[in-house]
Amino acid sequence: MAGQVDLLYLGLTLISVFYLALIFVPMTFCLFKYRRGRPADRTPIRLKTWKVEIIWTIIPAFMMLGLFGWAADLYYQMERPPASALEATVVGKQWMWKIQHAEGNREINELHVPAGRTIKLTMTSEDVIHSFYLPAFRLKQDVVPGRYVTEWFRPTKAGSYHIFCAEFCGADHSMMGGNIIVMAPADYQTWLNTGRPSDNLVASGERLFRELGCSGCHAGGTIIRAPRLEGVYGKPVPLQGGQIVMADDQYIRDSILLPASQIAAGYANVMPSYQGRISEEQLFQVIAYIKDLGDKQSPEEGK
Amino acid sequence: MNATGPIKAMAETEKNYLTAGHTLGSWLFTTDHKRIGILYLLSILLFFAVAALAAAVMRIELLSPHGHLVLNETYNKLFTLHGVLMVWFFLIPSIPAVLGNFVIPMMLGARDVAFPKLNLLSWYLFMVGGVLVLYSILVGGVDTGWTFYTPFSSTYSNTHVITMATGIFIAGFGSILTGLNFIITIQKMRCPGMTWFRMPLFLWSLYATSLILVLATPVLAITLALMALERIWGIGIFDPKLGGDPILFQHLFWFYSHPAVYIMILPGMGVVSELIACFARKAIFGYEWVALASVAIAVLGFLVWGHHMFVSSQSIYAGMVFSLLSYIVAIPSAIKVFNWTATLYKGSISFETPMLYALGFIGLFTIGGLTGLFLAALAVDVHVTDTYFVVAHFHYIMVGGMVMGFMGGLHYWWPKISGRMYPEKLGQLAAFITFIGFNLTFFPQFIMGYLGMPRRYHNYAPEFQIYHVLSTAGASILGVGYLLPVIYLLWSLRRGKKAPANPWNATGLEWQTPSPPPVRNFETTPVVITEPYDYSTELDEKNAEVENA
Numbered sequence: 001m002a003g004q005v006d007l008l009y010l011g012l013t014l015i016s017v018f019y020l021a022l023i024f025v026p027m028t029f030c031l032f033k034y035r036r037g038r039p040a041d042r043t044p045i046r047l048k049t050w051k052v053e054i055i056w057t058i059i060p061a062f063m064m065l066g067l068f069g070w071a072a073d074l075y076y077q078m079e080r081p082p083a084s085a086l087e088a089t090v091v092g093k094q095w096m097w098k099i100q101h102a103e104g105n106r107e108i109n110e111l112h113v114p115a116g117r118t119i120k121l122t123m124t125s126e127d128v129i130h131s132f133y134l135p136a137f138r139l140k141q142d143v144v145p146g147r148y149v150t151e152w153f154r155p156t157k158a159g160s161y162h163i164f165c166a167e168f169c170g171a172d173h174s175m176m177g178g179n180i181i182v183m184a185p186a187d188y189q190t191w192l193n194t195g196r197p198s199d200n201l202v203a204s205g206e207r208l209f210r211e212l213g214c215s216g217c218h219a220g221g222t223i224i225r226a227p228r229l230e231g232v233y234g235k236p237v238p239l240q241g242g243q244i245v246m247a248d249d250q251y252i253r254d255s256i257l258l259p260a261s262q263i264a265a266g267y268a269n270v271m272p273s274y275q276g277r278i279s280e281e282q283l284f285q286v287i288a289y290i291k292d293l294g295d296k297q298s299p300e301e302g303k
Numbered sequence: 304m305n306a307t308g309p310i311k312a313m314a315e316t317e318k319n320y321l322t323a324g325h326t327l328g329s330w331l332f333t334t335d336h337k338r339i340g341i342l343y344l345l346s347i348l349l350f351f352a353v354a355a356l357a358a359a360v361m362r363i364e365l366l367s368p369h370g371h372l373v374l375n376e377t378y379n380k381l382f383t384l385h386g387v388l389m390v391w392f393f394l395i396p397s398i399p400a401v402l403g404n405f406v407i408p409m410m411l412g413a414r415d416v417a418f419p420k421l422n423l424l425s426w427y428l429f430m431v432g433g434v435l436v437l438y439s440i441l442v443g444g445v446d447t448g449w450t451f452y453t454p455f456s457s458t459y460s461n462t463h464v465i466t467m468a469t470g471i472f473i474a475g476f477g478s479i480l481t482g483l484n485f486i487i488t489i490q491k492m493r494c495p496g497m498t499w500f501r502m503p504l505f506l507w508s509l510y511a512t513s514l515i516l517v518l519a520t521p522v523l524a525i526t527l528a529l530m531a532l533e534r535i536w537g538i539g540i541f542d543p544k545l546g547g548d549p550i551l552f553q554h555l556f557w558f559y560s561h562p563a564v565y566i567m568i569l570p571g572m573g574v575v576s577e578l579i580a581c582f583a584r585k586a587i588f589g590y591e592w593v594a595l596a597s598v599a600i601a602v603l604g605f606l607v608w609g610h611h612m613f614v615s616s617q618s619i620y621a622g623m624v625f626s627l628l629s630y631i632v633a634i635p636s637a638i639k640v641f642n643w644t645a646t647l648y649k650g651s652i653s654f655e656t657p658m659l660y661a662l663g664f665i666g667l668f669t670i671g672g673l674t675g676l677f678l679a680a681l682a683v684d685v686h687v688t689d690t691y692f693v694v695a696h697f698h699y700i701m702v703g704g705m706v707m708g709f710m711g712g713l714h715y716w717w718p719k720i721s722g723r724m725y726p727e728k729l730g731q732l733a734a735f736i737t738f739i740g741f742n743l744t745f746f747p748q749f750i751m752g753y754l755g756m757p758r759r760y761h762n763y764a765p766e767f768q769i770y771h772v773l774s775t776a777g778a779s780i781l782g783v784g785y786l787l788p789v790i791y792l793l794w795s796l797r798r799g800k801k802a803p804a805n806p807w808n809a810t811g812l813e814w815q816t817p818s819p820p821p822v823r824n825f826e827t828t829p830v831v832i833t834e835p836y837d838y839s840t841e842l843d844e845k846n847a848e849v850e851n852a
Contacts, residue, residue, distance in 0.1 A: 016673040030647035064630035071680030135755025138686040146543025174760035
């Protein structure tokens, strides 16, 4: 992608140089030829102004459309993550980046990734708006509190690349950075295995699911009737009031923090809010667990 | 523009607007649009000086990657101060409130603006706002950046956000009243024969600017008020912890601030149209197109705010619509540049200081505009937004464009304002120094922006240092370019050659009254019978030959 962005940039530069020449060559010529006191033919020209105006309105207009299309198409590709990717979560806070790998490894201000694989980051912020900027990959995404945003890239060359925060976030904004460390796949595996925690993201999520009491209602054999979560992730959920929403990360997050806002059809509004009782990292773990449940068959369907 | 009727220069003994009263009260309670223009000139120069000083400290700081001159908090306060003062207290009032106030009524053949007392109220509101902003700096400053992004500004910042926002809020009402005054003045006070398409293009551009001032500024007031509600009483509007949406703030803020960008360039375009016509001795090529392009820019300018938010997490389809509209808004600007260039063809061009600034404007504005195409390109914007590329881009438009336009206009109308001529050679030298210094300051910023240098960084990666050093070197040259005119213009007030009524031999009714003008501008109301920019190149060439002989 970085190469394609550079190509578009080059295209824009060439068009700009062309325009600059189009304006400044004739201008310089006029400034010289028609400077006051220099004899020159100054008899007024007879010419239909509107014809000229139409020409220099229409031609740039088509050029603009072309540039728009080129850039929009590339942007569309950049914004759609591929289906299979290594996943990691990023939480921004004043003034650091906290990263969790699906395998459970955690880092701060560093992100180790293998070369040749697509990496997909799901990101949010604990406090103000930050922006996860990877200049080497020509990528930037604002990290907004209360929202999940994604960014993906495919590193090809081993090395260390800058992470910058690009949205002003307070006193140490310029210190909120770090490095992406791209490693050969084998080296990455070694890195992953050294200091690997016993629980991966899904296992941590499962533990939290019990500890926070979620399983009391959302798991089998309970008195309170709450929706079972097997087979929910990634599927449409009918809500009270007739809307249908997609059960994605954002929906699950909102259901945990603001349960009253979107109630699944057929269930009562009885769930307490977990706002303030669960951290952003823990939320990512619980979501990873519920996502994992998504691959399992719903017990109700199974009957 | 020739006019019939007895518009003879009035006797030298009659009092002009400068000699009509010498007390402080005669200035502070004046309703004369010319004096109010001078009041604005002095106040914006004060704000410019403070904001420029902040820029100077930042540029020195950035000489080293790990700045040791100021603390990080201080640096953040410096760029906030620089942005707030430059945008709201220098650029927005610069051409409209100073030059516009001074020349609009005279260009129209009127005695004053439609509501002279309201005009004075505008200045007082502006000053109350400005003083509040200066006060917020003295008691400790603000660190949010001029954009006040939430929830940082509404919840997290521990600085004097409310005081500064209140200052901007109050000054905004001054802007609204000025806009209203100009619209009604241009609409209702044109002298006999001054039809819409006989108006100088400066008036067209200020008419378009005033529309934006009236329609957009209230949205800024609302946005700042909502931010204050959340900050003071914790009413959840923007902070997700309180149930709000931080992106909503950006939509509201840019709904004002993008049109405001056009407030900061359209008047410059208007000045340049006057200067090109006068110093090329030609009617502006495609006059109607240039006039209507101003209106088109003002209207389309309201539809592109989302291009500031391509990476904010707004919908990608919204991003595409805003990108397309941003390309469309570039077209009327391009039309203007083409028409100015075509105006030079078969002209009789001379290179006095105002013309040098006008040519500098076209060059720098064109680069600023073309780099706007980079930023409107979605995939490129993802990389360069919030980097020095953006910083360079908007400085090319606002400093390279608007400030060059302001300086050009100030020199052009200086004989009318002060009754004295400025020293020509020094003027040309200053224009030249400004152009060189400006490019050296801001061109390296395009490069480091593309290389990934984020904006608003106090510490930065060492590979960017070379570009920062170049930029700081350029800024010191630019400083000389700005200081020089202050010195020689002040000098010219006493020592300058006395200016005739029409030193440039220009059309335009403001040149048909003595320099400096009498209080009432015209003894009798002028009547316009010719088209605008009724210059004759052949006649001028004959005169030039006679002079050379």
